[in-house]
Amino acid sequence: MERLKSIDEFQFLHDRLISERDPDSPTIIIPAGTCGQASGANDLIRITKRELLNKKLTEKIRLRITGCHGFCEMEPSILIEPYGTFYPKVNPKKMVHIVEAVAKGDVLKDLLFIDPKTGNPIEKQADIPFFKKQVRTLLCRNEKIDPIRIFNYIENNGYLVVAKMLSSGNPRWVIEEIKASGLRGRGGAGFPTGLKWERLANQPNGNGKFIVCNADEGDPGAYMDRSLLEGNPHSIIEGMIIGAYGTGATKGIIYVRNEYPLAIKHLLIALRQANQLRVLGENILGTRFSFDIKIVRGAGAFVCGEETALIKSIEGKMGEPRQRPPFPVEKGIHGEPTSINNVETWANIPIIIGLGAQEFAKIGTKENTGTKIFSLVGKIKNTGLVEVPMGITIEKIVNEIGDGQIDQISIKAVQTGGPSGGCIPAEMFHLPIDYESLVKAGSIMGSGGMIVMDEHTCMVDVAKYFMKFLKEESCGKCFICRKGTQRMYEILDDISAGRGTLEHLGLLEELGSVVKDASLCGLGQTSPNPVLSTLRYFRQEYVEHIQKKRCPAGVCKDLITYTITENCTGCQLCLKSCPAEAIRGEKKERHRIDSKKCNKCGVCKSVCKFDAVETR
Amino acid sequence: MNPKHIEKIIEDHRSGNQTGLISLLEEIQAKYSYLPEEALRIVAQKMGCSLVELYGVATFYRAFSLKPRGKHLISVCLGTACHVRGGDIIGAEFQRQLAIKPGETTSDKEITLETVNCLGACALGPIVVVDGHYFSNVAVQKVKEITHRAKAGLDHIDARSDERIFPVEVSCPRCNHSLMDKNRYIDGYPSIRVTVSFNLKHGWLRLSCLYGSFSVDYEYEIPVDEVVNFFCPYCHAELQSSSICTDCGAPMVPLLVRGGGMVQICSRRGCKGHMLDLTGINL
């Protein structure tokens, strides 16, 4: 790969790549992010390569392997350009037929996506309601780009903004544009990015300023950042180059959690290619501007997503937060000024500078501009990543994009903001999604995890789950968070085991409010949110656990028993499937479950064809 | 555990795109499957930090283990989405069947069980990862099967019967002479013959032409982890591309594929890094 010595050479390369493109040639696009690979995309890729080689189609049909597109429910899927044909849940055995059809220009109608409302097949991805209702500013690029090929990124106007920005020679302008766009940090707190950068720019240069990409997406249930890092790593790099130019930073760090091996792999490849091409490193594109990025891996600590703990972790110490002031922009890594921003924030930067701040601010609301990617998961028909304009209602996401509940079980609540957030009940789904409204409702926007819960989810169990997570992830430095989360978990455990009292509820609220006030860092300060919000909206579930010693959703193990009803035909299927060997019974006779051996795993219920297993 | 190896890892770490003490510890753990006490003492000495601090770091982060791990690692995801779909029941079942708690290893040292807080594949929960292989939508009945497959080794592929494995015909990217050798067969197909050199030795190497099989035959025994130079036996040009292996960092060896494309394999003995690109894709 040749090194580009000037901005003109870059422009020349960009124009050449565009001219070499053939917009009419068919391309098979296979999303192979972690989800895609987990559902078998690698098999599809192998078979496609085999077919293209054997049938000598390599000149006629192109193959592009990309990151996640977002419709995870339908993985492994295939997209055909330029027609936009979408094949969901592709069986490896059918792959051969698809390749054949693409060669002929045909569409295989029986393999298309079926609209659940009309029963009719939909050919184009853009027409499918899941995609149609979104505003996919960031995610749409994942389809067009092979993450490990930098030329592919440049072909799609990647790094063009960097070239234009370097030609203009005006760093201050970058800061003004970001301020004017109204972009707020996508990591959860929603602090205006432009303001943070302005503060960093005003700091003296000293030993060099840092900008950091916080890719320690620790919220369980949230994986938007993973899909951006795996699918489009160059967009983050480009964003950081722009940020460094605007703020005067000389060193960049991307802190990635080590549970994302594919993201780390793609980032390393992308960094190497960017350095080779000279859009990163010393004297970028022949100008006097130098900036380099290194990767620091996380090691399994949720608390390291917090700014000050992140700094400690980068310095190679235990990830313990500290009090602010001094803020990281004043004293950060090794005492130098540091600005830490989330992955999605960085991904938005090239778009803002490219489109212009005014254009960007047209989407969303006045105080909350732009789009936000949410990971819609849980008990909902269409799980996946959805990108929507800020200010959209929860109802629209859940029902129009997510297509509502599974089977007959109605949706009860939506949990946002991960372990720092709270649950919003179905009656409040008319709320718009913006930073302020969610806080008022007792939750937070967080990084964008949106977990849907239905009648079979026990809210006490949910609060207990989050408290267990938080007490294990707490760094343990400050007494109130360490002991507070531990004691709150103890109480919730008692309640879910039938040992709760009504005084416990008052104690939870009192303890929760003190933990909120007195904790050192954000983890502790938001740790009571799941408990307090479920107590606020679902108090009756708690009361039922305490007074009637009953779990209405049928989840808390100590409060339910599995029994077999008269519907039992004696087919012995559950007997054979029970991992604890707790079922006894003769053929054609009603079986019995030994409650002492039963470990409440639920296998018998799932295999029974006669609906004869009940939980009480 | 060889102290020289640890010192080399520290040296290599100073250059390179990753930085930080934690990345260094992760590399040591990747090699030894845990952090030996001796290794930590060497790191503390070389990196100039106190042993107390280093020990604190090694115990603070969940990813590190100070005890040796089993041959296979089973990770159960305990993220919220997986939990809502029954993830903890899967975790409990693994614990029951293997008779160990998370973080522990079975007495026959075969399997280590651990729990992870969200792998980011939330739409496909519950997720279980075994030695880097992902299993999605795991049901309780599948737990036994997964344990069996883990013990058998998931990287084991039957080259003959697996549909995803197919033969490729390659030639030298410089002189375009075919590298196929019909006189020696591997895996039931003509092998690929190249010349290799390492440690002042010079001899032939034959590879299976099945894409996905890693069978080799050689004139001289090549030690594992050794990086070897590849040459075309006809024009004698060195086969080297500008790409480096994403798994181990060694240079990749390019071979032109008949039908349009380039296959690249890692030049390090024992490393399975490889890539197949079809024409029409630049770089």
Added chain:
Amino acid sequence: MITLHINGLSVSVEEGTTLLEAAQFIGFPIPTLCHKDGLSSYGACRLCLVEIGEGPKAKLVSSCTYPAEEGLQVRTSSSRVMKARRIILELLLGSCPQSKTVQDLASAYGIRQQRFKQEYENCILCGLCVRMCEEQMMAKAIGFRSRGEKRSIGTPFDIQSEDCRRCGACIYVCPACQLRCTYTEPERVICGGCANLPAPCLEKEGFDDMMCYMAPCVACEIKKD
């Protein structure tokens, strides 16, 4: 010089003074547990919390680590502060009831009972011993390990440390064990009075000849007499 307002009174202090020092300077009492003059501030026990700021943005911060700011409004005994202190003391009683320091603090605030499951831990992780060992004795033989519930203090690999000089400073400064050994006679630094509770370092089972990071432990040496 920076002027700030504590409980309505104005006070001028030098730059770099913490709120705790400023409050102590004009005589407002703030309870502390993990703070000691001569050692760096840590901010772990959360007892020294004070309320700063006005209106909805008012928040609680640990006064031992917060630097004085021009014009800052500080309240050392507001209702929010008192509520927090009481719960923290209740939690302390729930975990470490045998420590006389904790008992004294609790009774000073009128706390007679605690509503949680009773535990008997002998370390509250205030970190005084760690900072004493590192900053005053320059040994750095002990430190924190793990996190959350499993957080503890000890030597690397739980074996005898070559850096430990058996000075006993860690035991001297510990609020959970030192005053326990003082029993009812504060003049005697270490006695064997609390016969029903051994010194914390002796409780580690399986450490026959190596009790804790000090061998032999000063407390058990004197007990032999």
